[in-house]
Amino acid sequence: MEIRPGHASFGESSEDWPLIPSLLLEAAPNGWLIVDLDGYIVMVNQHIEELFGYKRNELIGSQVETLVPDALREQHQVHRHAYAKHMTARPMGKGLHLVGKRKDGSVFPIEVGLSPVHTPAGDYVIAVLQDVTDRLRLEDERNQLAVELEMERERQRIGMDLHDGVMQEIYAAGLTLEIALEDLGPGSVAVAVGIERAIEQLHKVIRNIRSYIFDLRPREFTGSLSEALAELTQEFRRDSLINTKINIQTNGAELNEDRAIALYHIAHEALSNIHKHAQPKNVQISLTRVDGRLRLEIVDDGRGFDAGLALPQQHRGMRNMSSRARAIGGFMEVHSEPGQGTTVRVEVPCN
Numbered sequence: 523m524e525i526r527p528g529h530a531s532f533g534e535s536s537e538d539w540p541l542i543p544s545l546l547l548e549a550a551p552n553g554w555l556i557v558d559l560d561g562y563i564v565m566v567n568q569h570i571e572e573l574f575g576y577k578r579n580e581l582i583g584s585q586v587e588t589l590v591p592d593a594l595r596e597q598h599q600v601h602r603h604a605y606a607k608h609m610t611a612r613p614m615g616k617g618l619h620l621v622g623k624r625k626d627g628s629v630f631p632i633e634v635g636l637s638p639v640h641t642p643a644g645d646y647v648i649a650v651l652q653d654v655t656d657r658l659r660l661e662d663e664r665n666q667l668a669v670e671l672e673m674e675r676e677r678q679r680i681g682m683d684l685h686d687g688v689m690q691e692i693y694a695a696g697l698t699l700e701i702a703l704e705d706l707g708p709g710s711v712a713v714a715v716g717i718e719r720a721i722e723q724l725h726k727v728i729r730n731i732r733s734y735i736f737d738l739r740p741r742e743f744t745g746s747l748s749e750a751l752a753e754l755t756q757e758f759r760r761d762s763l764i765n766t767k768i769n770i771q772t773n774g775a776e777l778n779e780d781r782a783i784a785l786y787h788i789a790h791e792a793l794s795n796i797h798k799h800a801q802p803k804n805v806q807i808s809l810t811r812v813d814g815r816l817r818l819e820i821v822d823d824g825r826g827f828d829a830g831l832a833l834p835q836q837h838r839g840m841r842n843m844s845s846r847a848r849a850i851g852g853f854m855e856v857h858s859e860p861g862q863g864t865t866v867r868v869e870v871p872c873n
Contacts, residue, residue, distance in 0.1 A: 553651035558644065559606045561585045561599070573632075573653055575625035586649075591623045609638035609647065622651065630655050688731065696724040747782040748772065748809065751789055755807055758793045766805040775811040775872045781850045785809075785818050785868065788843045788854075792820045792866045795839045800824025800864060815852075815869045823863040829856050843868070 547554050547567045553574075556565035563581050571578055574589055581588065586602070587595040601615075614620065614634035622632045635650040703717045748770045759766040777785070789807065796805060802824030810817050840856065843866070847854040852870030 550650075553653075555586065555589075555649040555651065556639075557586050557647045557649060559647070561587065561602055563588075564646065570651065573624075573651065574622065580625075589622050591621060591629050594621075605636065605647070609636075609645070611635075611637040614649070622653075631658055692724055692727055692731070696721055696728070699724070747777060747785060750782075750786050751807065751809060754786070754789060754793070758797070758805075762797050764797070764802060764805055766807070769806070769808040769810075771808075771810045772816065773811045775816055777816060777870065778873055781852075781870050784846045784850045785816070785870065788846050788866075788868055789818060789820065791839050791843050796820075796822050796824065796864075800826075802863065811872070812869065815871055818868045820866045821863065826858045826860050826862045826864050828860060829858045829864075 547565070550567055550569065553570040553572075554565075554567045555563060555570060557563055563584055563586055566578055566581050568578075570576075570581070574581075576588075587598055590598045612635075614636050620632050620634055621629045623629050631654050633652045633654050637648045637650075639646045639648055699717050699721050703714060703721070706714050706717075751770065752768055755766055755768040758764070793805070796802060800822050802822035804823050806819075806821045808817075808819045808821075810819075844854045847868050847870065850870050852868055855867045856864065857867075858864035
């Protein structure tokens with residue numbers, strides 16, 4: 523940190539800095555720095571102390587590059603000198619991702635607005651800083667949601683194409699073979715066996731396509747959560763051929779629409795995971811009221827897994843379910859052991 527010897531803080535005298543009263547500077551919601559044209563800090567407000575972790579007397583008289591990551595300091599000095607020749611009010615580094623460096627060495631994203639000030643004592647630059655960590659995080663989340671929405675639309679399109687096109691054609695081909703089988707004479711045993719084998723293969727393809735459609739087809743939530751879960755259970759039982767039962771005992775408990783839709787999607791994701799990975803014989807779905815909360819529980823007697831191990835990155839189902847639960851003020855628990863099946867339990871507050 524380079525310190526200018528004997529450099530005084532503006533604000534010690536009203537004659538030094540009459541344009542910006544100290545009280546106004548301290549009340550500002552953002553960080554304020556006042557820097558001279560040599561790059562030395564002459565005034566900061568409390569928000570700067572909070573953002574960067576320095577005490578005021580540690581910053582005043584030091585160069586502004588103190589607050590810049592080491593690797594960027596030389597570049598920052600070049601830009602600072604260029605700005606001093608053509609000072610205008612404008613954002614700093616427009617289009618760039620700016621970062622600041624705290625006293626502990628950590629860095630964080632910032633936005634900086636620059637404004638020149640001309641006084642009898644000389645020319646200065648006011649830099650207004652804002653920590654944009656939360657805003658960038660929200661933007662990333664919105665972008666991720668947009669990507670997922672587009673992926674969901676594409677999945678819906680593929681699911682509808684499979685249902686309305688490919689599966690219908692395969693089904694028609696199976697019917698044609700069944701009619702041909704009935705028309706065969708008694709001396710065509712070998713041909714009959716071949717046709718029967720082809721029919722069975724087509725039926726297997728249809729079952730697989732139904733399974734894919736269950737994962738891909740749009741999930742329009744209408745009506746009550748209980749009715750939607752009952753329909754989902756019936757569809758899963760039909761397409762997967764897995765013995766699936768549902769038990770609903772909510773005692774009149776209600777959820778707002780956002781929570782109901784989230785629970786519905788969690789149930790669908792859980793059933794999809796079961797069909798892909800668990801290989802169970804039985805699945806039990808229950809929706810019950812427990813101490814002012816609704817509990818969704820999905821239990822299977824399938825392969826199970828070691829719940830203590832981190833899931834691979836490509837297995838996003840569990841992470842998506844947990845994220846949905848947290849987003850509606852609830853939580854999710856997963857209990858599983860290899861060969862012992864899996865229990866997924868989600869609880870959310872009632873209205």
